[in-house]
Amino acid sequence: MEQQIAPLARLAEQFGALPGVGRKSAQRLAHAVITMEEGKAKAFAEAILSARETIRRCALCCDWTDSDICAICRSAKRDPATLCVVEDPRDVAAIERTHEFHGLYHVLHGVISPLNGIGPEDLTVKELLARLEGGALQEIIMATNPTVEGEATAIYLSRLLLPLGVRVSRLAYGVPVGADLEYADEVTLARALEGRRSM
Amino acid sequence: MEQQIAPLARLAEQFGALPGVGRKSAQRLAHAVITMEEGKAKAFAEAILSARETIRRCALCCDWTDSDICAICRSAKRDPATLCVVEDPRDVAAIERTHEFHGLYHVLHGVISPLNGIGPEDLTVKELLARLEGGALQEIIMATNPTVEGEATAIYLSRLLLPLGVRVSRLAYGVPVGADLEYADEVTLARALEGRRSM
Numbered sequence: 438m439e440q441q442i443a444p445l446a447r448l449a450e451q452f453g454a455l456p457g458v459g460r461k462s463a464q465r466l467a468h469a470v471i472t473m474e475e476g477k478a479k480a481f482a483e484a485i486l487s488a489r490e491t492i493r494r495c496a497l498c499c500d501w502t503d504s505d506i507c508a509i510c511r512s513a514k515r516d517p518a519t520l521c522v523v524e525d526p527r528d529v530a531a532i533e534r535t536h537e538f539h540g541l542y543h544v545l546h547g548v549i550s551p552l553n554g555i556g557p558e559d560l561t562v563k564e565l566l567a568r569l570e571g572g573a574l575q576e577i578i579m580a581t582n583p584t585v586e587g588e589a590t591a592i593y594l595s596r597l598l599l600p601l602g603v604r605v606s607r608l609a610y611g612v613p614v615g616a617d618l619e620y621a622d623e624v625t626l627a628r629a630l631e632g633r634r635s636m
Numbered sequence: 637m638e639q640q641i642a643p644l645a646r647l648a649e650q651f652g653a654l655p656g657v658g659r660k661s662a663q664r665l666a667h668a669v670i671t672m673e674e675g676k677a678k679a680f681a682e683a684i685l686s687a688r689e690t691i692r693r694c695a696l697c698c699d700w701t702d703s704d705i706c707a708i709c710r711s712a713k714r715d716p717a718t719l720c721v722v723e724d725p726r727d728v729a730a731i732e733r734t735h736e737f738h739g740l741y742h743v744l745h746g747v748i749s750p751l752n753g754i755g756p757e758d759l760t761v762k763e764l765l766a767r768l769e770g771g772a773l774q775e776i777i778m779a780t781n782p783t784v785e786g787e788a789t790a791i792y793l794s795r796l797l798l799p800l801g802v803r804v805s806r807l808a809y810g811v812p813v814g815a816d817l818e819y820a821d822e823v824t825l826a827r828a829l830e831g832r833r834s835m
Contacts, residue, residue: 442702448687451680455668462656464726469654470684471691471700478688481650482681485669488647489677492670501670503641527663 445471497568499544499561501526509542516540518575520568522594524548524582532580540578543568548586549593557593565594569601576604583610644670696767698743698760700725708741715739717774719767721793723747723781731779739777742767747785748792756792764793768800775803782809 445467453463470478494500495507502508509515509529519540523529529542545560568574577598581587595605610628612621621629644666652662669677693699694706701707708714708728718739722728728741744759767773776797780786794804809827811820820828 442691442700442706444683444687444690444702445700448683451683454676455665457661457664464729465656466654467687468700468724468726470687473688475688477653478684482684484643484647484650485677485681485684488643488666488669489672489674491643492641501641501644501667503643507641525667527667530663 494544494546494561497564498542499546499564500529500542514539517573519578520574520576521578521580522565522591523580524587524590528580528582540576545581545590548581548584548590550586560590562594562597566597566601569598569603574603576606579605579607583608693743693745693760696763697741698745698763699728699741713738716772718777719773719775720777720779721764721790722779723786723789727779727781739775744780744789747780747783747789749785759789761793761796765796765800768797768802773802775805778804778806782807 448470449460449463449467451463452458452466453460458466470481473481491503492501493503495502495510496505497510498507500507500509504511516539519538520543521532521538521540522543522545523532524545524547526544526546529544532538532542543561543565545562545565547555547560549555549557549560577594579591579594581591591607595607598605609632610625611632612618612625612629618626647669648659648662648666651657651665652659657665669680672680690702691700692702694701694709695704696709697706699706699708715738718737719742720731720737720739721742721744722731723744723746725743725745728743731737731741742760742764744761744764746754746759748754748756748759776793778790778793780790790806794806797804808831809824810831811817811824811828817825
């Protein structure tokens with residue numbers, strides 16, 4: 438009769454509202470909170486409030502930040518001539534982990550998805566176009582996901598950007614490093630052949 | 637450079653400390669909190685605090701409750717002669733969903749696990765023994781998990797309880813309803829054969 442304990446049911450409901458958390462996982466997480474030390478539960482609640490209150494979009498790249506302009510946009514070490522356009526703030530973190538990209542980012546906060554009613558006006562396209570003013574930008578790398586919607590968004594943006602006299606490129610498609618050719622799907626393999634490079 | 641945004645990193649760390657939440661899931665959940673409406677984030681934080689503060693163990697069965705004695709132990713409709721011993725409060729919820737059990741519960745809050753340094757004194761064994769005083773109890777059903785540790789705990793408890801003149805039973809082992817025999821493991825299948833019933 439767990440459902441009768443209102444605070445527990447409410448907490449499980451809150452966890453269940455998070456993306457990718459099912460009913461059983463929500464119950465498990467709610468139970469975990471109950472068995473936490475009291476200080477830890479407080480720290481958890483405070484972390485939620487503090488994150489929600491202090492984190493907003495960077496005024497330039499739209500990535501999450503706790504100041505007006507994020508650390509990457511503020512950095513003098515980054516190359517302002519190259520801009521990498523990604524769907525999600527987590528993609529910025531993924532690319533940063535490669536230590537291979539030294540330009541700036543632009544976070545779209547989504548992809549164009551007519552089925553879900555998401556059009557260019559729901560993304561940070563206006564903010565992206567604003568970044569071309571000033572003329573420092575030379576190349577824009579489309580690093581949206583290799584999905585139908587990511588691809589469509591990259592094509593849409595490239596059509597907007599190319600007439601503005603900037604170079605637009607797209608992440609290479611190919612076989613993932615360390616993977617087994619046998620298990621690569623045919624589309625990926627075809628793209629890897631198509632994009633082959635001389636050695 | 638996501639890691640540089642302290643409130644976001646702190647929140648991801650909090651999620652990551654929950655059982656079964658890995659680094660990537662923790663990041664995903666933290667990002668979900670940031671994009672919540674502000675009211676929802678507040679409700680989430682409050683649900684954590686409220687659950688942690690108001691929920692404690694029932695003085696009788698040790699299940700979670702927000703009063704001194706839980707709703708099941710208080711209910712006049714439950715049969716006080718039968719007691720079902722489970723590892724975890726979630727197991728109470730699972731058995732309640734069957735609508736087949738009308739007795740009372742006792743929650744151990746764990747199993748005996750020498751490898752993890754958990755002995756009987758870490759479980760609610762003392763509270764279980766206290767429930768035999770009064771003499772209303774006639775049968776105790778061991779509903780610990782069908783694992784090595786759950787089995788060992790059931791055997792340990794039955795040895796404690798049998799000399800006290802109470803009947804002790806164990807959940808039936810067998811093939812799960814709706815499953816395919818072909819995929820049942822041999823131990824389960826052997827137990828199902830052993831426990832076969834005439835039709």
